[in-house]
Amino acid sequence: MPPCPAPAGPRSGLRRYLATAFCARLAEEGMAVAVALLAVQRAGSAAQGAFVLTAWMAPHVVAAPLVGALATRMRHPRLGHLGALGGFAGSIVALSVLLGRAPTPLTLAVAAAGGCCGPVVSGGLSGLVAVLLPDGPPRDRAYALDAAVYNAASVAGPAVAGAGAALASPGAALLLLGGVAALAVALAAGLPYERPRGLADAAPATTLRADLAAGLTAVWRTRELRAITAAGCLAFIGIGGLTTTAVLLTAHRGHPGAGGALMTAFAVGALLGSLAVARWRPPLSDQRLAALSLCGTGLALGAAALIPAPAAGAALFVVAGGFDGPLLTATFRIRAGHARPDVRTQVFTLGAGLKITAASCGATLVGVAAALPPPLLLLAIAAAQLAAALLYMLTRPRPEGGGTRRGPALPDTAKGAGTRPAPFTGR
Known part of the structure; x- marks a missing residue:
């Protein structure tokens, strides 16, 4: 062909x-x-x-x-x-x-x-x-737009x-x-x-089993990738149960059927947050942006659990989504920056698969705990976001060279598991 x-x-x-x-x-x-x-x-x-x-x-x-x-x-x-x-x-x-x-x-x-x-x-x-x-x-902005596409599709x-x-x-x-x-x-x-330069004309020299291990190893052994993956999965255990919790919460507060509106507010906020990061580059490293996003999402959802007013709840869901959108942008940039070209696709697919699985587990947990007061369930989801932020800050490497946004970029010709530049944060 x-x-x-x-x-x-x-x-x-x-x-x-x-x-x-x-x-x-x-x-x-x-x-x-x-x-x-x-x-x-x-x-x-x-x-x-x-x-x-x-x-x-x-x-x-x-x-x-x-x-x-x-x-x-x-x-x-x-x-x-x-x-x-x-x-x-x-x-x-x-x-x-x-x-x-x-x-x-x-x-x-x-x-x-x-x-x-x-x-x-x-x-x-x-x-x-x-x-x-x-x-x-340009690539950083493209990942922000890619995150915006995710959120636009969710709306x-x-x-x-x-x-x-x-x-x-x-x-x-x-x-x-x-x-x-x-x-x-x-x-x-x-x-x-096209494959990255240096890989285009070469047939794979390893077995499929070795390639599978390489992707898993890249996520596990690269400390930044491991940290953002673990934090993202913990956060998505909470996010996975958010739809059911929103439905239960609005019914509990006398507004049955309004749960969909809360989730739409969250999705719109996420879209706006992603677009804002694409348009106005925040003066933060991707690592700090990820941690701040997790904290902001957790605090906004926690406030929504405690404030019963419908208008305030919807506004807080927009704010929570507004922090969640930049988290996806930071995650994309981190994955791309820490994954070698020969395992980059595996890192992206594996990270997404783990997040979906974590969300599925979260939905199951909320289903099991559905008899609890809905505000308590929402507080638990908020706590999961804050715990994910703490986990990320504790497990990621300390910034080097004064905490610049990223370490040396990996060259597109990088290959194999040999010596390579120090990575920057990634999931």
Whole structure:
């Protein structure tokens, strides 16, 4: 297959990348709403939808290292990305037909297959930013925009799914999401996938098992990566239960049905925070930005648990989201700066898979503890953010050379596990 022509330049390539990422992530973010509505319509119960979503999310953490390793080993990475995105889109379309009609095992198998492609959407695509732009301020801004795309998709995805279900049907809404994911495949075909200089013409000299170990080792042995990964997972144990807690909280305070509005406020705040970081570079290192973001999210959610006024609660959820958006930006920059080019995709996919798994655990914990007072549950989520900030500050390396924003950038030709410049913070 002849390579597709690269975009005209870094700016046009970045725009195409952001459009690709937005379409793919919008489809993923809308899945939960569309699947739940479709299960109720066809099966008369949300239980089957919950099982389908579990099958969709469960493979993420298992598949993430393998997806990253295979993408790194492929001589033509374009084929790997297009195959994964195509499988992702195809699974969504298939679920729009099978859910509530086909035998449950078949439906769950299709959902699990789509979930195996998910790490490319949730993390693997972000690894392409380092291919589009050289290290420095333009790449930093690109990661802020990438985080904004995540947050924009989290706002638009459920809205598109809900609108499609209301105007047509839940099945049509899920089919629409599959079409949006297919558009992401078409856009991704025009992205550059060149390997870093020095790796392009060389076939992988290691085994797949060694590549899998290399990705896991990079996250574990690079202290900055280990610190931000551990902190992010702890924070997402709380964030994973935030939707259920918001629903319980608003019902507890006499406003049933307003939980969705709180989560929309959080998502809008996250989008605004990401855009603000992209537009106005804060005079903070990525490490300090991550710690400050975790603290700000925790304090705002804690205040929302203690203040019963609906307007104040919504405003505090916007503030909490406003801190959460920059956290994602800092995480992306940290991953890119500390991961060698030969394991960068694995670091992104593995980090995303671990976060999704942590969020799933958090949702389960809130379900088990649902009998507790909702303000107490929200305080626990806030405490998880503050504990994550503390964990990060205790486990990351102390800054060297006066605490500059980052250490020496890793050259794109870096390879193997030999001597390399001191890394800066990463998840």
